[in-house]
Amino acid sequence: MRIEGKNYKTIWFDQNSKNVKIIDQTKLPHEFIIKNLETVDDAINAIKVMEVRGAPLIGATAAFGIVLAIKENNDLNFIKKSAEDLVKARPTAINLQWAVHRMNNKISMIKSENLFDVALKEAELICGEDETFCEEIGKNGLKLIEEIYNKKKSTINILTHCNAGWLATINWGTATSPIYHAHKKGIPIHIWVDETRPRNQGANLTSYELNEEEIPNTIIADNTGGILMQRGQVDMCIVGTDRTLSNGDVCNKIGTYLKALAAKDNNVPFYVALPSSTIDWNLKNSEDIPIEERDPNELSHIDGIIGDKKVDGIQIYPKKSKALNLAFDVTPAKYVTALITERGICEASEDGLKRLFK
Numbered sequence: 048m049r050i051e052g053k054n055y056k057t058i059w060f061d062q063n064s065k066n067v068k069i070i071d072q073t074k075l076p077h078e079f080i081i082k083n084l085e086t087v088d089d090a091i092n093a094i095k096v097m098e099v100r101g102a103p104l105i106g107a108t109a110a111f112g113i114v115l116a117i118k119e120n121n122d123l124n125f126i127k128k129s130a131e132d133l134v135k136a137r138p139t140a141i142n143l144q145w146a147v148h149r150m151n152n153k154i155s156m157i158k159s160e161n162l163f164d165v166a167l168k169e170a171e172l173i174c175g176e177d178e179t180f181c182e183e184i185g186k187n188g189l190k191l192i193e194e195i196y197n198k199k200k201s202t203i204n205i206l207t208h209c210n211a212g213w214l215a216t217i218n219w220g221t222a223t224s225p226i227y228h229a230h231k232k233g234i235p236i237h238i239w240v241d242e243t244r245p246r247n248q249g250a251n252l253t254s255y256e257l258n259e260e261e262i263p264n265t266i267i268a269d270n271t272g273g274i275l276m277q278r279g280q281v282d283m284c285i286v287g288t289d290r291t292l293s294n295g296d297v298c299n300k301i302g303t304y305l306k307a308l309a310a311k312d313n314n315v316p317f318y319v320a321l322p323s324s325t326i327d328w329n330l331k332n333s334e335d336i337p338i339e340e341r342d343p344n345e346l347s348h349i350d351g352i353i354g355d356k357k358v359d360g361i362q363i364y365p366k367k368s369k370a371l372n373l374a375f376d377v378t379p380a381k382y383v384t385a386l387i388t389e390r391g392i393c394e395a396s397e398d399g400l401k402r403l404f405k
């Protein structure tokens with residue numbers, strides 16, 4: 048997707064330096080900085096501090112992390128320990144362990160002298176597949192937007208939460224892919240962007256990438272979606288997911304559940320867009336999903352810009368107050384109108400998912 052008119056992906060391997068390049072998302076929207084990951088520890092750190100974030104992108108970063116581990120030391124014990132550390136970097140998105148397992152399976156079949164090349168090829172395959180899947184999600188989701196547009200014949204208002212955009216994937220995004228496809232087709236759309244406290248992925252990342260693609264959007268505080276739905280100013284919601292259970296329950300950025308409740312109460316369709324790498328076929332009970340709890344400082348401190356100068360870490364809460372920073376919640380399948388996947392649209396249920404992914 049475009050930044051200042053130039054096409055980028057969110058992560059790539061640089062053959063000259065043999066390093067991995069990422070767009071440092073902690074610096075957006077005020078600075079666009081491409082950062083080098085040289086070691087597996089760099090990859091682990093990038094995932095932990097959210098220089099890269101979003102379920103598919105942290106999976107891809109973990110895959111490249113294995114490549115960097117092999118570059119450093121192709122001893123199998125070192126690679127095994129690196130794989131374990133990568134999986135522990137963030138607990139909720141299933142893509143992380145999915146990608147690491149896939150890399151482990153691939154390299155376990157290979158003679159040591161070829162490890163690096165095989166691992167690199169597999170990591171690039173993971174990225175290529177994600178890009179294709181996200182593009183297919185876009186084509187499938189476009190049909191839903193077209194259906195609404197054919198009835199309404201005027202601007203479609205879509206609400207999204209967090210950033211399930213191209214910055215969260217390799218390209219296109221999941222929730223944003225139908226939006227980009229609709230825009231390219233000339234359907235008039237306007238996006239309500241949930242700010243997504245505490246890290247403001249909606250305001251800082253989703254609004255930023257929509258601006259770059261010249262898609263009209265308005266940032267709203269996380270509590271505003273409800274009244275907009277009551278007023279008939281939201282035609283549909285589309286969000287992403289970090290882990291989708293086989294029964295259709297969806298774990299996504301904290302606050303998604305409240306939006307789904309408001310959507311249900313106001314008959315606003317609530318769609319979840321996902322590549323199949325986000326489906327957890329094993330876990331049966333959503334209470335068993337590990338919900339990441341992050342540093343309360345992310346709530347109590349805020350970064351910004353004054354004039355041209357970046358200011359970090361301004362305290363906004365009483366120093367003595369405690370804060371709880373749960374990063375994700377679960378939206379039960381009954382509140383999800385449908386899942387939009389690379390293979391098509393299905394009911395958020397075991398039957399629905401099995402019909403597409405036998």
Ligand code: MRU
Pocket residue numbers: 100101102103140208209210211212215216220221222248286287288289299300374
């Ligand atoms: O904490 P983050 O920014 O990694 O959370 C990201 C989300 O919740 C996204 O909605 C999800 O990963 C889907 S990304 C296509």
